[in-house]
Amino acid sequence: MxxxxxxxxxxxxxxxxxxxxxxxxxxxxxxxxxxxxxxxxxxxxxxxxxxxxxxxxxxxxxxxxxxxxHRDETDVADLEEQHIPDGMPLFRHLVRTAFINAHRAGIVQAYVVLSAESVTDDHPGRDFFQKRYESLRGEIAHAFAVVCAERGIDEPETIGYASAAILAVMDGLQVQWLLDPSAVDLGRATEFAIEAIVDSVLSPAPSPLAE
Amino acid sequence: MxxxxxxxxxxxxxxxxxxxxxxxxxxxxxxxxxxxxxxxxxxxxxxxxxxxxxxxxxxxxxxxxxxxxHRDETDVADLEEQHIPDGMPLFRHLVRTAFINAHRAGIVQAYVVLSAESVTDDHPGRDFFQKRYESLRGEIAHAFAVVCAERGIDEPETIGYASAAILAVMDGLQVQWLLDPSAVDLGRATEFAIEAIVDSVLSPAPSPLAE
DNA sequence: GTCTATAAGTAGATAGAC
DNA sequence: GTCTATCTACTTATAGAC
Structure with missing residues (x-):
């Protein structure tokens, strides 16, 4: 319609x-x-x-x-386009994207502003972003599943949390970086966080927060 | 002035x-x-x-x-207010805040929308959020330093990345949760991510992304 | 396909009555 | 302290000439 x-x-x-x-x-x-x-x-x-x-x-x-x-070539986390890497290469791809994005403040800002604005009432972009995150979480979860299969380990039930968290750090770091590029190293901070999260899924450790 | x-x-x-x-x-x-x-x-x-x-x-x-x-009592990550926990209790406090925020969609949405909107040109809230993130990163970095001192280990240089990343996951998960509360467990996903990041600072592992 | 002109609505802010 | 009335500016969208 x-x-x-x-x-x-x-x-x-x-x-x-x-x-x-x-x-x-x-x-x-x-x-x-x-x-x-x-x-x-x-x-x-x-x-x-x-x-x-x-x-x-x-x-x-x-x-x-x-x-x-229709963002075509210019996109922030070009997952859904072309041949999407899967398994471990996907995580490397995400990190690489963050380093690239550190040189594309314009398009990064567009996505940061529009995605957050989309949570407001009846925003025309809401449906788009809702589906986008759902799709991206699915791709990341699938990559985790592939990696687990490769290593012959059972898929932890933390995969869902980790998938959302990876997208979240990427987005959140972009906000902080846009507000003060000199205070946040977008590429390295993203790399650190993704490594931490991936490692935590593959090699679960006892919670450091336990009293 | x-x-x-x-x-x-x-x-x-x-x-x-x-x-x-x-x-x-x-x-x-x-x-x-x-x-x-x-x-x-x-x-x-x-x-x-x-x-x-x-x-x-x-x-x-x-x-x-x-x-x-002037948000007073109603605030999202009430760090700067009252007696701020430090060291490991700070991380527990952040996780607890996420669980609480899962029942306060209104105030969470206000911060998500306004912080992202603040990166737009000449936004009146830009200065506020810039300073807020700087302050929060400092508090978290200090907590890391305290924990390291308690355990008698050298402070890793990853503390800066980790501090920004913790705030980032919290913010980013809020966006995804607001767009689809049924798809993201705000409390548990935040807990998972913070544990992963804290553990990664305290017990550095070889990068799982290495080829 | 692009323009001018204009409609119709809404915004933030000001002035002054009560 | 709150109101009514008004101002000026600017928004998206439409209609019709070129």
């Missing part, structure tokens, strides 16, 4: 224009948020009027969904 | 009214964000007009700062 008209728009010039707009929208929504960013600002950046934007996407709401879905 | 007039406002009725407004603001900013929430909505909730709000706080901007600073 909602938005599906892909074929009819194949004119090359038009597609390029749409890409320009989406790129500009990533930057504006990233730096101002979805609510705070305006079509006017996006239009200015791409050199047209806000009416032009609406001609292409119909509404601000629809533009956001396009931004979230 | 900015905002300091505490003494002159001591009338009991007025103070109570201001508290009502701040409480309402936490709820509205939490559910709609700072940019998305309006003075009108806050005013409705407290039973007055938006002009009344401005009489008390001067501007929306100032009201947000009051919300962030």
């Amino acid at each position: 909602a938005g599906q008209r892909r074929q009819p728009r194949s004119r090359p010039e038009t597609l390029a224009r749409r890409r320009d707009i989406v790129d500009a929208a990533v930057e504006i929504f990233g730096s101002k948020g979805f609510t705070g960013g305006t079509l006017q600002e996006i239009a200015d950046q791409v050199g047209m009027t806000h009416a032009g934007i609406l001609h292409h996407f119909g509404s601000k709401h629809a533009l956001l969904l396009e931004v979230l879905t | 900015a905002g300091q007039r505490r003494q002159p406002r001591s009338r009991p009725e007025t103070l109570a009214r201001r508290r009502d407004i701040v409480d309402a603001a936490v709820e509205i900013f939490g559910s709609k964000g700072f940019t998305g929430g309006t003075l009108q909505e806050i005013a409705d909730q407290v039973g007055m007009t938006h002009a009344g709000i401005l009489h008390h706080f001067g501007s929306k901007h100032a009201l947000l700062l009051e919300v962030l600073t």
